[in-house]
Structure formats: C-alpha cells, structure tokens
Amino acid sequence: MIKKTRKHPAAINLDRRTFLKGAALGAAAMALPPADADAGILEGFFQKHFREMNDEEIKKVIDRLEKDYSKQFSKEVKVKVTKPMENVVFGYGLDIGRCIGCRKCVHACVAENNQSRDPQIQWISVLKMKKGAKIADFESADRYYQPEQVPEPGQFYLPVQCQQCENPPCVDVCPTKATWKEKDGIIVIDYDWCIGCRYCMMACPYGARRFNWSKPNIPSEQLNPNTHYLGNRPRPKGAVEKCTFCIQRTREGRYPACVEACPVGARKFGNLADPNSEIRKAMEHFRVFRLKEDLNTKPQFFYFFGVKANRAEGGK
Amino acid sequence: MTTALINFFKDASNIFKGGPKYYMLMGILGAIVAVGLGAYYLQFDRGLIVTAMRDQVAWGFYIANFTFLVGVAAAAVLLVIPSYLYKFKPIKEVVLFGEIMAVTAIIMCLLFIMVDVGRPLFVWHMLPVIGTINFPVSMLAWDFFVLNGYLAVNLAALGYVLYCYSQGRPYSLKVLLPIVILSIPMAFSIHTVTAFLYGAAKARPMWNVSILGPRFLASAFCSGPALMLLVFQALRKYEKVDIEDKAIFKISEIITYALGINLFFLFVEIFTDFYSNTLSGVSLHYLFFGIGDKTSLVPFIWTAVVFNVIAFAIMLTPKYRYNFKTLNVALVLMIIGVYIEKGMGLVIPGQTPDTLGEIYEYVPTTPELLISMALWAFGAMIFIALTKFALPKIRASKDFEH
Numbered sequence: 001m002i003k004k005t006r007k008h009p010a011a012i013n014l015d016r017r018t019f020l021k022g023a024a025l026g027a028a029a030m031a032l033p034p035a036d037a038d039a040g041i042l043e044g045f046f047q048k049h050f051r052e053m054n055d056e057e058i059k060k061v062i063d064r065l066e067k068d069y070s071k072q073f074s075k076e077v078k079v080k081v082t083k084p085m086e087n088v089v090f091g092y093g094l095d096i097g098r099c100i101g102c103r104k105c106v107h108a109c110v111a112e113n114n115q116s117r118d119p120q121i122q123w124i125s126v127l128k129m130k131k132g133a134k135i136a137d138f139e140s141a142d143r144y145y146q147p148e149q150v151p152e153p154g155q156f157y158l159p160v161q162c163q164q165c166e167n168p169p170c171v172d173v174c175p176t177k178a179t180w181k182e183k184d185g186i187i188v189i190d191y192d193w194c195i196g197c198r199y200c201m202m203a204c205p206y207g208a209r210r211f212n213w214s215k216p217n218i219p220s221e222q223l224n225p226n227t228h229y230l231g232n233r234p235r236p237k238g239a240v241e242k243c244t245f246c247i248q249r250t251r252e253g254r255y256p257a258c259v260e261a262c263p264v265g266a267r268k269f270g271n272l273a274d275p276n277s278e279i280r281k282a283m284e285h286f287r288v289f290r291l292k293e294d295l296n297t298k299p300q301f302f303y304f305f306g307v308k309a310n311r312a313e314g315g316k
Numbered sequence: 317m318t319t320a321l322i323n324f325f326k327d328a329s330n331i332f333k334g335g336p337k338y339y340m341l342m343g344i345l346g347a348i349v350a351v352g353l354g355a356y357y358l359q360f361d362r363g364l365i366v367t368a369m370r371d372q373v374a375w376g377f378y379i380a381n382f383t384f385l386v387g388v389a390a391a392a393v394l395l396v397i398p399s400y401l402y403k404f405k406p407i408k409e410v411v412l413f414g415e416i417m418a419v420t421a422i423i424m425c426l427l428f429i430m431v432d433v434g435r436p437l438f439v440w441h442m443l444p445v446i447g448t449i450n451f452p453v454s455m456l457a458w459d460f461f462v463l464n465g466y467l468a469v470n471l472a473a474l475g476y477v478l479y480c481y482s483q484g485r486p487y488s489l490k491v492l493l494p495i496v497i498l499s500i501p502m503a504f505s506i507h508t509v510t511a512f513l514y515g516a517a518k519a520r521p522m523w524n525v526s527i528l529g530p531r532f533l534a535s536a537f538c539s540g541p542a543l544m545l546l547v548f549q550a551l552r553k554y555e556k557v558d559i560e561d562k563a564i565f566k567i568s569e570i571i572t573y574a575l576g577i578n579l580f581f582l583f584v585e586i587f588t589d590f591y592s593n594t595l596s597g598v599s600l601h602y603l604f605f606g607i608g609d610k611t612s613l614v615p616f617i618w619t620a621v622v623f624n625v626i627a628f629a630i631m632l633t634p635k636y637r638y639n640f641k642t643l644n645v646a647l648v649l650m651i652i653g654v655y656i657e658k659g660m661g662l663v664i665p666g667q668t669p670d671t672l673g674e675i676y677e678y679v680p681t682t683p684e685l686l687i688s689m690a691l692w693a694f695g696a697m698i699f700i701a702l703t704k705f706a707l708p709k710i711r712a713s714k715d716f717e718h
C-alpha cells in the first residue's frame with residue numbers, strides 16, 4: 001500500500017527530537033511497569049505522532065495495533081492507512097427537504113465506525129425543529145425525540161455531524177497537533193496522540209466532537225474489522241473522536257455509510273473538484289447553505305431544500 | 317558553593333520540623349490529599365465518566381478552579397508593582413509572601429489541568445522539542461509557556477532571596493530587580509492568554525468577547541491580593557510577623573479600584589447582551605435567569621453579584637476599609653464572589669446551551685469535588701511549607717534590610 005519512504009522535511013531536527021525524547025523519557029519509562037509487562041505497552045507509550053513516522057514505523061505500529069485489536073475482539077481486525085486520492089476534495093450535501101428524521105444514518109454510522117455502545121457515542125445528531133423555526137435557533141431543537149412514527153407533522157429534521165470545515169477551528173486550538181486536515185479535506189485525529197484536553201470540543205461550533213468519557217465498549221461480534229488508523233479503529237479511553245466521512249470507505253471510492261443507509265436519498269456525497277460529481281450537481285441545482293456561516297469556518301458540508309417539504313411527509 | 321547549598325537545604329529541611337499544631341495541620345491537609353488521591357485513582361481507572369462532565373459540558377469544575385487560580389497568581393505582581401516601581405517600603409518587605417502565593421497558585425493550576433485531561437500519561441505530547449506543541453497557533457500552547465514562565469520567574473526570585481538569606485547576607489538588588497520587573501509583564505500575560513484561551517472559541521459567544529481579557533485582569537487584581545491580605549493578617553496574628561498596617565491598607569486600596577473596574581466590566585457585558593437580545597446572548601440569560609426549569613446557576617451568580625457589590629460598598633467607604641473587621645468581611649465576600657463569577661460562572665454557561673442548543677445542567681460529582689479539594693489542600697501544604705522555610709529568614713533579614 002505504501003511504497004516509497006516519506007522524507008521528513010526536517011530530518012536532522014527529527015533525529016535530535018528522537019534522541020531527546022529517549023533521553024528525557026528514560027526516567028518516565030522506568031516508572032512504568034517494567035519486566036513482565038507487555039512490551040506493547042512501552043511501544044504504545046513512546047509511539048510517535050502519525051505524521052512524524054516514516055512508512056516503516058507506521059507499519060510497525062499498524063502490526064502492533066492489528067495484533068492488539070485482534071486479540072481484544074477475538075477476530076481478525078485490519079487497520080489501513082490509505083492515503084488521500086489525488087485531486088479529490090470531499091464534499092457532502094444534505095437535503096433537508098427529504099430528511100424524515102428516521103436516524104437510519106445514525107445507526108449505520110455507529111455500526112460502521114465502531115462507536116462505543118456503552119456508554120453510547122454517536123457521531124451524527126439529528127435535530128428535530130419546528131417548521132417555521134429559524135435554523136440558527138438551535139435552542140428550540142430537540143435531539144432526543146422518540147415518536148411512534150417519523151416524520152412528525154409540523155417538524156423538520158436537521159442532521160448534524162462533522163462539517164469538515166475548510167477553516168477548522170478545532171485544528172487550530174489543539175495543543176498537540178493531534179488533529180489536522182488531510183489533503184482531501186477530511187479532518188482526522190491521531191487518537192494515540194490526543195491527550196484528551198477537549199479544547200477542540202470547545203472550539204467546534206457544530207457539536208461534532210465526542211469524548212471517550214470511559215473505555216469504549218463494543219461487543220466483539222458487532223465490531224467492524226475493516227478499519228482505518230485515522231478513522232474507525234477502536235479508540236482509547238480519554239481520546240476525542242468524530243465523523244471522518246467514513247475515511248476507510250471513501251478513500252477507496254465507496255460512499256460513507258450514512259449515505260448508503262439513507263432511505264430517502266437525502267444524503268449526497270462526492271468530489272468537490274469534479275464538476276460532474278453528485279455533490280457539485282446538487283450545488284448547481286439547489287440553493288445551498290452552510291451552518292453558522294457567519295463564523296467563517298467554511299464547512300464542506302452543504303444543506304439544501306431539494307424537494308418541497310410536504311413530499312417528505314408522505315407525498316400528499 | 318557546596319557549603320552554601322548545604323546551608324540552603326538545611327534551611328529548607330525546616331519544613332519538616334514544627335510543633336504539634338504544625339504537624340496536626342499538615343496531617344489534616346495530608347489526609348484530604350490522600351482521599352483525593354483515592355478519588356483520582358478511581359477517575360484514572362474508569363475515566364472521566366466519574367465526573368459530571370459530558371460532551372455537552374466538556375469542561376467543568378477542574379477548569380473553573382484552574383481559571384480562578386490563574387487570577388490568584390496575580391497576588392505577587394500586585395505587591396511587586398508598588399514596592400519596586402513606586403518604592404513603597406512597607407510592601408517591599410512582604411513581596412516574598414506574594415511570590416510564594418504565585419508559585420503555589422501556578423503549581424495548582426498545572427495540577428488542575430493534569431487531572432482534567434483524558435490521557436494524563438501522554439501530556440508529554442504537548443511539550444516542546446520532545447512533543448509536537450502547536451505553537452504559536454493554539455492558545456493552550458501559549459498558556460503552557462506563560463504559566464511555566466511565570467512559575468519559573470517567581471521561583472527564581474523566591475529561590476534567589478531565600479538562598480541569600482540562608483547564607484546570612486542580603487540579596488543584591490542588581491540580580492533581583494530584573495527578575496522582578498520581568499514578572500510584571502509575565503503576570504499580565506498569564507491573565508491575557510488564559511482569557512484568550514476562552515476568547516479564541518468562536519463557537520462560544522459568551523467567551524468570544526473582547527471584554528474577557530480586561531475582565532480577567534480586573535478580577536485577578538481582586539481575588540489574589542484579597543487572599544493575600546487575609547494571609548498577612550493570619551501571619552501577623554499567629555507568627556508575629558511584622559507587617560505594617562500601611563501595607564495592608566495600600567493593597568486594599570488597589571483592590572478597591574480593581575473590584576470597581578471588574579463590576580463595571582460585568583455591567584458592560586450584561587448591557588450589551590441583554591439590550592441587543594440576539595440569539596448569542598442566550599448563555600448569559602441562562603446564567604442570570606435560567607432557561608425554563610434549568611436554573612441551577614442562577615442562585616450562585618446572584619450570590620456572586622450581591623457579594624461583590626457589598627464588598628465594593630464596604631471597600632469604597634474609608635471608615636470600613638480601615639477597620640479590619642469590616643475589611644475582612646469585604647475580602648471574604650469578594651473572594652467568594654470572584655470564585656463563582658470567574659470559575660463556574662464563566663466556564664459552565666459558556667457551554668450552556670451547547671453549540672447545538674442542548675441544555676445540560678452540570679453539577680460536579682463527589683469524585684470531582686474530592687479531587688479538587690485535595691488539590692486545594694495540597695496547595696495549602698505547599699504554601700505553608702514554603703512560608704515556614706522563608707519565615708525565620710525573613711525575620712533575620714531585618715538586620716540587613718536595604
């Protein structure tokens with residue numbers, strides 16, 4: 001998958017850094033459980049930032065993680081590091097006119113992306129709002145609606161997930177550079193580098209980031225073994241996670257799970273750089289808007305009203 | 317040099333010697349710390365789920381205490397400015413206590429951050445050189461530098477003076493003055509940067525206001541020095557330390573201005589949000605009046621406002637400001653007021669409602685309270701120990717005062 005060795009732009013600096021890391025952390029290493037403890041613990045502790053590792057180091061880490069996860073979930077777990085495709089910038093479109101608030105997307109996302117089942121973590125929040133309400137008036141929204149049947153009359157639904165901003169405030173505030181924007185526009189997190197300070201959650205205007213308040217729990221049989229290092233691999237306790245546009249699928253040319261799961265076709269996805277893509281077509285045909293545009297975060301997640309609202313209520 | 321160091325450490329070992337009262341006090345504080353360690357083990361083991369923090373309110377009591385304590389650290393500089401810039405001698409003699417308080421407060425700040433992070437073993441990731449600190453973009457990286465810088469400067473000043481005293485000679489102003497002068501802009505920077513930490517979050521309209529930095533400075537010049545004045549009086553009473561009334565009154569005068577400015581800033585903020593009545597003012601509305609039946613912060617913030625106003629009224633009247641009984645009432649009210657207003661009264665409503673409009677009412681859990689109490693007890697231990705180290709030296713130094 002990875003052929004050529006990545007050259008670090010400041011190779012000398014890296015050497016010094018590696019040296020100092022060893023010197024300064026030697027003491028810390030001694031404080032950790034030595035002797036009979038699993039060597040993996042130490043390797044995990046000293047693991048470098050994903051973007052500072054060369055391909056060989058990445059391979060070693062992946063091997064260790066695959067072994068750990070496979071043992072933990074008693075099945076073979078694959079961890080990929082698929083890189084961004086050339087000339088691809090992902091964009092997402094959501095047709096509010098169509099969405100019926102069924103939360104099929106939420107369930108598909110949880111299953112695909114290995115979110116914790118207990119405590120529950122969900123990357124997509126579907127907000128129920130009164131028709132006629134201001135979209136900006138989130139205070140009147142309800143995230144926990146539980147009706148017999150959706151859609152409910154007089155309501156519309158606004159699903160919100162990571163908006164993959166062009167100017168992501170979460171990336172700016174991170175004290176360790178544990179979260180960054182990839183070339184294809186996806187904001188990713190190195191869960192092993194995140195220290196769990198939650199400053200990114202303060203900075204995100206869309207409530208998109210989730211914290212692992214305890215050790216995530218996923219029943220082995222429900223674990224999706226097809227994972228990506230920057231995406232749906234199992235997360236450690238105390239790290240932040242969020243939607244990655246299903247990086248493990250979309251970088252291989254597949255749709256995100258939520259797009260596939262949507263029963264009414266409210267979700268569109270594609271390459272913003274390709275004028276013939278589904279998302280570009282939606283942007284050309286409908287008036288699109290983005291959430292909290294005044295904050296200038298420039299989300300790559302566009303909302304629009306594609307069909308008349310009453311069609312979504314049963315096509316009367 | 318070796319004997320000098322031996323002298324220094326011999327003096328330092330003073331902190332382990334004391335009467336039964338000293339041991340009892342330290343024992344009680346130590347017990348509180350031990351209980352807190354137990355609670356922290358629980359949190360370390362199970363995760364931050366043992367706190368009341370959740371995705372909606374992801375910063376809570378720990379960060380509130382951190383924010384308040386950054387303000388307390390200002391105590392030192394408020395003593396430094398009149399004594400070194402304006403050569404006000406009565407205060408100069410007690411600057412050392414201010415530095416001890418600053419050192420203590422910053423250590424507590426760093427500990428409150430440590431107990432708040434989800435993966436404490438990995439905080440080395442944000443260190444310069446061995447980690448990948450996001451400097452200069454992240455305000456947290458700036459805060460790391462200014463807090464540690466301020467700690468270093470105050471430790472240097474404190475260490476130098478105590479070192480000289482333990483050698484039985486006066487300190488040289490040539491060495492001390494540059495350090496002390498440097499601590500003035502550094503003190504301003506810790507408040508400014510901590511305010512920017514919040515102000516940088518454009519997702520949170522209540523924090524993302526330009527008045528926040530000035531408000532942080534004004535309230536810092538109330539709470540820290542107020543705590544200082546109470547400590548001075550305790551030292552006078554129990555340790556017979558010679559602290560002049562003049563010093564205390566001078567500082568309380570400065571505190572009065574700061575408190576007045578702080579109240580004015582709060583008023584400005586309230587006016588702007590409530591008069592314009594935009595959707596982004598909802599946090600302040602939640603804080604002062606609650607939203608629907610979600611009103612848990614309302615009694616606290618009004619307590620804070622009333623306490624601060626009463627304190628200001630007392631401090632403003634010379635008759636009461638120069639009376640230790642009423643002065644102390646004002647100081648206590650002010651400390652409580654600022655603790656609420658700048659702690660929970662800032663951190664929690666900033667996140668309530670959350671960015672998607674949900675109102676989650678945050679009330680700290682028992683482990684959270686125990687851990688925080690332990691950190692306060694630990695802070696008290698540091699302060700007492702350092703004071704114990706410094707006291708005999710300060711007394712002796714009277715003979716060779718500049």
